Amino acid sequence: MPSLEEKYPAYGGRGPGDLHLGITLAIIATIFMSLRVYVRLFINKFGTTALILSLIAWLLTAITQTFGVLAVLHGLGNHVTSIAQVGELGNFLFYTWMTVFFFNLAIPTGKVAVAAFLIEMNGQGNPKIRKSLIAVAATNIAVNIPQALLVWVQCSPTNALWDPLQQDKCDYRKNVYYNYFVGSVAALSDLYLAVVPIHMLLPVKIDRKLKWGLSFLMGCGVFAGVAAIVRTWAAKFILSEDSSYGVGILFCWGEVEEWLVLITMSIPPVWPVFRPFTTRFVKSTATGSRRRGYTYNLKTPYSTTAAGDQSPGLPPPLVTTRISISSVKDLELHDTAVEPSEASSQISDERLPHELSHGTRMSRSWVELSRVKRSSS
Structure with a gap:
């Protein structure tokens, strides 16, 4: 040739x-x-x-x-x-x-x-x-x-x-x-x-x-x-x-x-x-839990008492972001119950809490909302 x-x-x-x-x-x-x-x-x-x-x-x-x-x-x-x-x-x-x-x-x-x-x-x-x-x-x-x-x-x-x-x-x-x-x-x-x-x-x-x-x-x-x-x-x-x-x-x-x-x-x-x-090069985003995403309903407050009060033994969960580019477009926020036993679990050091207003909606986001576990005192 x-x-x-x-x-x-x-x-x-x-x-x-x-x-x-x-x-x-x-x-x-x-x-x-x-x-x-x-x-x-x-x-x-x-x-x-x-x-x-x-x-x-x-x-x-x-x-x-x-x-x-x-x-x-x-x-x-x-x-x-x-x-x-x-x-x-x-x-x-x-x-x-x-x-x-x-x-x-x-x-x-x-x-x-x-x-x-x-x-x-x-x-x-x-x-x-x-x-x-x-x-x-x-x-x-x-x-x-x-x-x-x-x-x-x-x-x-x-x-x-x-x-x-x-x-x-x-x-x-x-x-x-x-x-x-x-x-x-x-x-x-x-x-x-x-x-x-x-x-x-x-x-x-x-x-x-x-x-x-x-x-x-x-x-x-x-x-x-x-x-x-x-x-x-x-x-x-x-x-x-x-x-x-x-x-x-x-x-x-x-x-x-x-x-x-x-x-x-x-x-x-x-x-x-x-x-x-x-996964072998980065730390787990959640200690002792599977890598799965959870969503929360942000349309209603977690507490049913007066403003500033919280239900005894059940602190409101923290909503944090986890880096992920596989999130879906126009992510709907569904209700997810948080068990008291889960609220007392360890919180990952790699989480950063974010304050999200009630009634908001995430649209076109590139992050996932994940269940966050509160450290035991």
């Missing part, structure tokens, strides 16, 4: 490295997306909207990667003189600009999907975070639409975009300069979307190893922000004399940004799949 170099004579330079990196990241991201679908279908109903947006982002990124592979095979990442010698400049230009077009669609969609998941994860807990996430999503859509349209108005006529003999009819400067602005917005968005989940996890009283482990994994979106910074800097190579070789850097870091966004956003939703394998 002939090698890629023999079958595609323009293939070379930075191209092979970009190709292998992109395919590797695509496989990892696809595995995570498949696990997200599995969790949604068979484990819980949480995060449907975010999952749909993530699948759209994955599809657009896969299309971008497909055109990117074709562009690499026809010279992207190789020196322009080598591409011209084998007569592949036309194919190189066509597939490269198609890659750029779909990239400008995939990037904002991925960030919208991340924001949607964090909004569902936040629930009604922090209105300021919710508004800021909506602002991040809207901003990325607003600034990337012109970027995608600029691809088709750089040349007059449009087909000069992939015609090597009509490149003098194209002006790529507006695209490059605007890319600096869009790339800056994308980098700041990635950094913010990486910090927000850490901010949500810090107040939660869970095993320290689990907390910092999840914080690190969810904060890996910072690397997507770094990739956005580098690919924004690399946009200058579009105007260079050896643009095909320099754009290989832009393409490489664009791949990293796209796929890392999908991978890091998929870590929290697929946690229920990996949770059984982490």
Whole structure:
């Protein structure tokens, strides 16, 4: 069987490295997306909207990667003189600009999907975070639409975009300069979307190893922000004399940004799949009890006496949160009786009591309400 170099004579330079990196990241991201679908279908109903947006982002990124592979095979990442010698400049230009077009669609969609998941994860807990996430999503859509349209108005006529003999009819400067602005917005968005989940996890009283482990994994979106910074800097190579070789850097870091966004956003939703394998590394959330969730009716007070009094021998149970991303959407709170013998059991050191108002309802929450046992005096 002939090698890629023999079958595609323009293939070379930075191209092979970009190709292998992109395919590797695509496989990892696809595995995570498949696990997200599995969790949604068979484990819980949480995060449907975010999952749909993530699948759209994955599809657009896969299309971008497909055109990117074709562009690499026809010279992207190789020196322009080598591409011209084998007569592949036309194919190189066509597939490269198609890659750029779909990239400008995939990037904002991925960030919208991340924001949607964090909004569902936040629930009604922090209105300021919710508004800021909506602002991040809207901003990325607003600034990337012109970027995608600029691809088709750089040349007059449009087909000069992939015609090597009509490149003098194209002006790529507006695209490059605007890319600096869009790339800056994308980098700041990635950094913010990486910090927000850490901010949500810090107040939660869970095993320290689990907390910092999840914080690190969810904060890996910072690397997507770094990739956005580098690919924004690399946009200058579009105007260079050896643009095909320099754009290989832009393409490489664009791949990293796209796929890392999908991978890091998929870590929290697929946690229920990996949770059984982490029990040996984290402490039990309840001493001597099974890992199961219980719910309480918060619509009526536990005490039937005057305000401030409590039924003798039966203190009101504490409602605490346990880290779990397998909670159902719109969790209903049912009545659950608490036996006096259970109220005298040990309380876990890994619990953090939360004060919840009567008559409230949890919606779109990413935590479970669990039975908490009071320590004996």
